[in-house]
Amino acid sequence: MMIIYFLYGLSFGGLGLAAYLQMHQSGDFPLKKQLPWLAAFGIACSVSGFIDMFLTNQTADEITTILKTLRMVVQPLTGLLLLIFGWGILKLDPLPAWTIFIPGILIVPIAYIVTFAATTFITPSPIEIPIDIWSRYLFYLPGSIIAGIGFLRLWDKQRKLGYYDVANLMLGAGVAFLFEAFVVGLIVPAAPYGPASYYNYDRVTYNALIGEHPGSSESYGLTAWLDYKRVLQATGLPIQFWRMVSAFAVTFFVVRGLGVFEAIRKREVDALQHERDEAEKETMQAQIIARQTAESWTDALVSINRRIAEFENVDGILLYIIENAKILLHSDFIGLALLNEDRSQLMLKCYSNELKTERLFEPLLIENPIIWQSVRSNNLFCSQADSSIELLEQVCFPIEKSASSIAVVPIELDNIAIGALWIARCEAKEKPYSQTDLIWLECMADLVVIAIQHGLMASQIQSLSIVEERARIAREMHDGLAQVLGYLNLQVQTLEALHEQGNSEEFINELHHMRQAIQLAHADVRENILSLRTTLANDTGLIPAVEEYLKGFEIQTGIETELSVNVIGELNLSSVAEVQLVCILQEALTNVRKHACASQVLVSIVKDDQLDFEHVQMEIRDNGVGFITSDSKRHFGLQTMRERATSVNGTLLIHSVLEKGTTVLCDFPCLQHEESRGTKIALPVLDLGKIEPLP
Amino acid sequence: MNLREWALPVYTVLIELSSGALFALWILRTLTGSRIDEKNLDEMTKIPILIIFSTIIAAMAGAHLHLSRPYLSFLAVLNFQHSWLSREITFNVFFFLLTGSLTALVWFVPEHYKLKQWLGWAAILAGFSTIYCMAHIYLLPTQIAWNSTKTFLSYYAGMLLLGSVSLITILLMDLNFSFKNNQERSDFHVQFVRDAFIWLTRVTVMTSIMLMLLNAYQFDFLQRLQDPTAQTSLNLLLSIYLPLVILQIGFLLLGVIWLVLTLRRTMKENGSIRKLLSPVYIANTLILIAAIIERFLFYATHVRIGI
Known part of the structure; x- marks a missing residue:
């Protein structure tokens, strides 16, 4: 016990x-x-x-x-x-x-x-x-x-x-x-x-x-x-x-x-x-996803803006926009519709679904009340989980598939709705669109408007370029070929008179002068033909076009040419700038042929770190007789060259020493640098169907 | 007193408690009836009346432990005309049935307010009658210590004392339960319990004084009687049971003073009466122990003439 x-x-x-x-x-x-x-x-x-x-x-x-x-x-x-x-x-x-x-x-x-x-x-x-x-x-x-x-x-x-x-x-x-x-x-x-x-x-x-x-x-x-x-x-x-x-x-x-x-x-x-730790991981993951999303959006926006700035085909830009929007907003369908001229019909212009992305050349009539309401009221719309199923029909194309959720934003031009951009999800289990999605979609709608405006602007520039080019050709013909033909007419009369007088010695002398005039006219015409043929339309790029032009110039004029290219990366010039650069080159070389009496021309194109990769410089240097630069303002051709450079925010400098030659230096800003200056051009509204790509 | 005889204090004290509590509750209900709608009145009396009814059941179950053959207890009512015990049992059955019906009505029938009121008063009458018969049983010429008006008075005083102090506890428990259970109770309910607390404490104080006076009277009564049995009873109280007498008086005084002091302090500090639950438990326990000891002494000190 x-x-x-x-x-x-x-x-x-x-x-x-x-x-x-x-x-x-x-x-x-x-x-x-x-x-x-x-x-x-x-x-x-x-x-x-x-x-x-x-x-x-x-x-x-x-x-x-x-x-x-x-x-x-x-x-x-x-x-x-x-x-x-x-x-x-x-x-x-x-x-x-x-x-x-x-x-x-x-x-x-x-x-x-x-x-x-x-x-x-x-x-x-x-x-x-x-x-x-x-x-x-x-x-x-x-x-x-x-x-x-x-x-x-x-x-x-x-x-x-x-x-x-x-x-x-x-x-x-x-x-x-x-x-x-x-x-x-x-x-x-x-x-x-x-x-x-x-x-x-x-x-x-x-x-x-x-x-x-x-x-x-x-x-x-x-x-x-x-x-x-x-x-x-x-x-x-x-x-x-x-x-x-x-x-x-x-x-x-x-x-x-x-x-x-x-x-x-x-x-x-x-x-x-x-x-x-898990919460931190989730936060990090969320941050990564958010950053990736932001990067994706940034990339898409930059890419779209670049395409717009480069005056790419408007249809291509619009398709690019809607395809990116569909992917980034995790949608099964995206549609872009524009009102017709009398604003009575809303026509589907292009769409993207899980199978393809295409522009409709025979626009489809849109009758969905939600989309119409958004266009009429100029308001955003986002369907909720309890939205009526009937309202979500005829949203996708082909129309057999009805949507489970939809978000619509109007496309506004000068605060007037000209159409609608909408996205749709078809799976019932997918969640409705958020306000953030709507904001992004609205951003895309803005880009659609910008693309259309740029398209319109490109059309106008094209028209202006045609008019300008015609004027230039007329001027060239007036200054060159017409003068020569007029001179030849007078010479022919002189020759007739000398023939009647029987002054054979003088007759032969005048005939010799006539031949020289015809040779000059021929050279002018051939140069003009060369200039007209040298375009950037065949997508070969600026440098090959310049190279080709210089070869033709050398053959035609007998002036030795040399091209020096020091370009790191891409030139990254706008299409307009490239055209103006070629025009300036042509004008400069015409001056060399006509006035410089040069035997050699050196052309160099540079884009390197010394220029911070933000500028492209082209230098045209000859070993001709030179001229007094203070008189250059009186020269119509030089003035035109300056105007061309200024039109694309570039600069043009001319340095000439008598008996030693002339140097023309032009500096063009690259595309990003040009955008930062915020140049805006307001253009009138034109029908999208009338927009053509730049040559 | 052997264990089986403990059924008597169990039964008598619990019947006193339930009758007194129902009486106090019904007075409060009647006085409040004009100031509150019937539905809220029923809500406020639901749990108290259920506890009172449960106490009656416990009392009756306890009483059966006293019997050798409890299953034949109903036969006692047959002798109604001649026996106070039969009358007590009969009235107790009425008390039980009426209170049971009243509980069922309050819990399950939202209307018939007047019926409930009358039924309540009928149940109280039955309870009073039960206590009267209960006291009358002990008015025997052979039991000198019991055979006085003091027996009646002490039974009814005990009823009022236990009823009032128990109802304070029940109302406070109900109030705390409703708060703990997040039930919506009106400010009127809180005020009702607060007022009831004050008035019932006053009743407790008065009845406890009355009980102590009655005890003193009992001592004097036994001393004045020159009967040997009365002297024996007195001797028992002053010798072997003296510790219990002291305990009874001490517990009663302690319980009442404790109750008054805690209430007074709370009123002075304007505190919440809900926090008084623990002091009220203690006071109630002390007063109940005093009442049980008093009943124990009542049974233990009687001496039958002829033995």
């Missing part, structure tokens, strides 16, 4: 010590606030166990008395500490609202039990017996039950959280405390107190106050088996052994539970850290 009491005391001592040590650990976990009570309970139980151990050993009477007195203090204290601990455990999680009635309902039985207990103290039996029994009934039994229920609630909670390891330990602790309630709180010595006198009725010794004899009557409902003797008879082991088992179970599960709670806390910290 001593060993059992020793182990009992040791077990609870271990529990108290473990709880005490855990109290001083860092961290927070469910049992933390209850640890002082658990530690006190464990130590008090341990003391109680060791007192029982010493009491089993026959010691001196004085010591026995002291120990018994101490036990009378420790035992109710133990139960009280357990009650407080159990209540704390039970309240770890908020209790259901109805539990507020429990204390109120318990008032009645508590009052009766306390009264009953009070009456038993006036009986003549030894005081330690009622203390022992009532400590168990009033404190230990409810304390163990409450603690058991509290641990079972923790088991349920941890199980729901998925912490099965700690849940199992909490279940074990709960069952252990309920077992504790049974073996420590309910099984009491056979004595005439409270329930004990009821279910241990036949074992109750004679009691003077009650005035009953043992065995005089049987209690009904319960058999008499909850006292120490019956436990020994039933199990073959004394109640102290079962209490020791209960103490081991409680200690084992609670101490393990404390450790696991700490592990859980660490696990939760790790989980939080992991969660934070």
